[in-house]
Amino acid sequence: MDYRLTTPPTLAADITLPASKSISNRLLLMAALCDRPVALSDLARCDDTRVMQAALTGDAEVIDVQ
Numbered sequence: 001m002d003y004r005l006t007t008p009p010t011l012a013a014d015i016t017l018p019a020s021k022s023i024s025n026r027l028l029l030m031a032a033l034c035d036r037p038v039a040l041s042d043l044a045r046c047d048d049t050r051v052m053q054a055a056l057t058g059d060a061e062v063i064d065v066q
Helices: 021-033 047-057
Strands: none
Touching: 021 047
């Protein structure tokens, strides 16, 4: 089964979620999949989140996330 998420042409919302590295990493992945800029704030301050940010914003073809 496939799911498709469709948004209206303009969508503005503020969503407050608990601070955790798992939620932060999921938000980073979802933001990377968006075709428009997404403002994220107060992400978890941990190695996992820093590594995910580097992996998603890096220009390298291969990124070591160990």
